[in-house]
Amino acid sequence: MKTAYKERIARRLTWVTALIILVVFVLIYGVARLTVIQNIDRDLQLETEKHQDQIFLVNGEIRFLHKDEWEEMEHSQIQLNPIFIEIVDLEGNSMDRSPNLRENHLSFSPEKSRKNEAWTQKLGAQEVRQRQITLYNDGKPEGYLLLAKSFQDARELLDNLRNVLLIFYPMILVSLFLTMRYLAGKSIEPIQQIIAKTNQITQKNLNERISEPELNDEIGQLTRSINELLGRLEQSLKREKQFTSDASHELRTPLSVLRGTLEVLIRKSRTPDEYEQKIKTALGTIDRMSALIDQLLALARVESSKNLVKEELELITFLEELADQTANDQQREVSFQSLVTVPIYIKANEKTLQMILDNLLQNAIKYSEKTFPVILRTGKSEQGAFIEVVDSGKGIDQENLEQIFDPFFREKKAVDEGIPGSGLGLAIVKKLAQESGIQLSVQSNPGSGSVFRLDFPQS
Template sequence: MCLNSVTKWSLQLSRSIALRLTLWYALLSTLLIAVAGSALYWILAEQLRQADSQILVSKIHAVQTALHNAGDNYTNLLHETQLEASTIRGIYIWVTRPRQGIIVRSQTFNPLLDGHKAFDHKPQGSQTQQWHWKVKKHEHFQVMAQRIAGNPASTIYVAMRTSEREHFLAFYRHALALSVALALGMAILGGYLIARRGLRPVHQLATIVDELSASELHRRIAGAHWPSELATLAGNFDRLLERLENAFARISRFSADIAHELRTPIHILRGEGELTLSRTRNIDEYQACIASAMEEYARLSQMVDALLFLARAEQDQQVLEKKRLNAHQEVASICAFYQAMADEQEVNLDNEVDASIVANSELLRRALSNLLVNALAHTPAGGSIRIHSARTRERLQLIVSDNGTGISSEALDRVFDRFYSEDAARMRRGQGTGLGLAIVRSIMQLHGGEAELESAPGSGTTAILSFPIIHPHQDKYPIR
């Protein structure tokens, strides 16, 4: 149980942005402090070593001069050596020759020569050389030696006790390590507080989003108070809320429209059934009731099919199988299907389309059929319906125009809405569902195009289907 709690807590911490920022901030701060402290330590230690080296060099030069002046008079050389050693505390000087060994030494006791660990290095060549020598655990020396040519040759050794310097550098290292550790702790604490404060707007945004519900989609969260890093997110979220609000409103209207439209045929069916069952009737009356019910069933079936099509058309994943079609042939097949109806109504159908188009044949025919049905319904005897094509720079247009009754300006803004009909009585008589033009608009949206209507009362109506142009040498659709 405890292990599971620790594991869960570790997972939560690993997902925390504040913790990640804190660790990166602490790591960077500690690294910078450690690098800066190490650089200062190296500069300090190097400066101290160079200062000590300058002292040793000066002592070697002084002893070298005394050795040159003394010749074989070791008394004067010993005096000069002791004098040079006495000017600075902790200086030891001795001079050696190959066969004679040590000829002079500045002190009677020399810890480098008389201790348990005797100094045994010798310079190679005529250049000055130096070493760091440790006699005991805490007793350090810096030794410099130089060979002096002559007959016989001599070697001058000068040693300086550097225990205080090493102790000081050790204290500096410990202080630096302690400072880095304290800086790490302060960076973690301060970084976490800074990160939590910096991420406070994120928590505020999360709280606002969590409080939103379907009834509060009208709320907007973008504003000048958000940091620039969250302003874009807040703006995008507002646009998402706007799309959701529109979708909910559209679904609500759609549901209300469906309930309203389904209620009429259901009431008709129920009323006719109750009326028929109210008393015994003859066979002709029963058949009339069944025939009327069949008309309502057909209208319901037509409405359900149209609604299913619209629902599928609104799915973003809808993918069309499109081909390059001969638009004249497609229109000709639709005109042939409705020619009998047009002849009965004494309406002339003119197919003047001359273009190829990339589209789904079934959906194109359905859109044209809906437009022709509407045109035939509103064109009086002796009228005509003309179907032709036009091109713009980016669009290919199929245009269906009639010289019928036309549409009022008030209705023109709503004709593409579902279940809308300017002649409500006509819908009540079962002549249409009010979904034809809504289906046309959905079909055009699936093709990446647009559907428009231009009309005026008494001047006829023009329906324009605009398809995006795909040139034959640029597409993969062969003409059918």
Template sequence: MSKLSIKRKLLVYNILIQTFILIILSLSIYKTLHISTLDKMETSLKVIVLDIVDDLIKHQDEFLSVDFDEEKEYKFKPLYIRLINDKEEIEKSTKFPKDLPISFHEIEKDAIHFEKFESFIVGEIKFSMLNKDFVLQVATDYKILNETMQNLFYILIFIIPIILIFSISGGYFLVYKSFKPVEDILTNLKEINSSTLSRRLSPAQSLDEIGMLTKEINSLLQRLEISFEKINQFSSDASHELKTPLTIIRGEIEIALRKDRTSQEYKKSLQSCLDEVMIIQQTIDDLLFLAKNEDLANNLEDVYIDEVTFEAVKELKPFAKIREIEIKSQIDDVFQIKGFSKLLKIAVKNILKNAITYSYKNSSVLIKNYIENKNYIISIEDKGIGISKKEQKKIFEKFYRTDKSRNKESGGTGLGMAIVEKIIKLHNAKIELISEEKKGTTVKFIFKRKINE
């Protein structure tokens, strides 16, 4: 049984259960009819006994002349009758079976008593007539009962297989119809592999368990496709971005090994290698962040935007000083949102760092917090080289760098803006970019304000 499919198991169970039920039902019918027929025979014999006794008492002066013709009168065949006196002598008889015993003293008076023998059933009664006690015995054999039960047996033998065939056919039809959608699902699932993860099962027309199963499987395939695409994208991105620094490192090492170098030249090569390793490390960290798919919804916290802004400015002031850029803060409104303070600080720092990096020397970068049109705004504005309109549409693509600003000299990986976009989307917010070449760039984080706030 363990090697059978569920469909075949159900068919086997159906056959066994139906067979068991039909056997029990047949035995119940057989037994019930047997008892019912026997009870009917006893009732008929009881009526006949009482009728004969009534005739005998009515004609007791010449009771021997009373005809025992009840067999014709009641159309009850075969019927055997005999009258026994108190000396246990047969007064009158109609071919009564001789092997049936004559009982007299054991019988209770004026009460019908039934005796069952191997082939006969006898109804008898003791009554008084002519100042004497008599016993009347009326017997019949089990021919009627046997014929009835035999007919029933043949009927059951004939009808049970027919019922069983129809029952098994119906069970097979139900099992087949019930498992057809499941088999279709299995067939379709076998055709889905890593290259066809975009395929989905045909949605079920009904909302039953099969429909729910189909829906959940499609949902699972959707999640698998997303995860698989992220893995492929991660591999592609990593291969794309790590190839260049690894090539540079290899070239530096090969050049350094071609001949003996001075310690200064070796230091220069090692510094170049170290710079590329740092880029690789930063790239890997950024790629891992973008590849994460953690469920952060249950870990929301109260985030005070002014604190996030203050910490980001504080951490980047040394960097701004080196670049000869002044960071100005303007906090018009203090507000808080539900989110992730560490992630928001990363987003603010990435934009702020870009603003510092691509601003002209001795200029300033302005970061503001304020409320506008019922929205919470974080705005970072610089007076730098700006971004062309053509490149603004691609700025959030992974590894995209403009010729002017997204270059290796900046120390970036081309993933900063993609990370910012992901963080802002996690907060159900949006990014607004306003930039003009050679005049500057403004980036705004716009958070929707709750109605009850």
């Protein structure tokens, strides 16, 4: 069975507070009991000191310093807190006792004399605190003086205190639980408001946000985090819609060309040369569609990829081989430059880095004049190793520098000049760079080419 969050909070706080209150009540009772016992023991000590100097045992005979002191009223009448006195010999046989003991005898224990401590015992129907001291004559023990004081009033006081604490304890817990539940409910009201507002936000009104409180507390941080999450979801949804629209548009165009070419072929009989020309056109269209689909799949794999496994890579050798391979495949001059003479080691995923550089080199070759080489350059800065891909193209307009990494974005002048492309290469580069923790930047001015730079974190 599910329990409301405020109930769980109230129970936890109540249990903790109940334990604290229980400890406090035990301490209160313990301190009260200790104080009462100490007061009675102090009175017993005073009585012991007083009578110790007045009573003597000489050859088994009791003698008093002041006979009238022994016969005073406090030992012969029952008072509110009477003092009970009994004198016994070394074997514990009673020799004399105060009249208020009646038929009762005090407890005899020689060990208590040596420890000089008081203890509680039953005397008839009541409790008493008792002490016991040794009586000496010429340095030799002759017997024992037993003194006791009623503990009954103190016992009633302690029992009443215990009963009051036991009665109030559950009452305090119940009231505490109800108070905690009410306060917990008030505390989570802002969260309930956040939940209610969040449940109202759907794909249709993803632009709405939760009202942020003025205080920068945990509720405010939670609200801002949810709003930031909604903002990211909104941007992601917009990109997805734009991506779907652009992908549909990019695929619709070659499909229309392919359909038109085939329809022309079946309208009437044609010469072999015409058939060959139309079939080549159709195959070229299919190739462009295949390349576009491959890039779409590559972009989808990048967006859904997990953490990449990074290994140590020697950058100079890797880039030198990549430059030679690209030059042979593209039949273009790709110049490799190293700004340092020592090996450069980085932590990277080799396949991911090769895919990034393949896209950048293909873009550089596509937009550069054939008479100028594409430069692949590496070196080290204060921040770490870097790679630069330099082309000699017409450059990128400043207002388009941020948009060139968006899927399917292409500059108007590139489209007007008929430069082939789908606008997905740089989007793939950006995604892979983000996954790899590589900082991607570009510098470009119209008419002076572009420099794409990859900065690697310190190994």
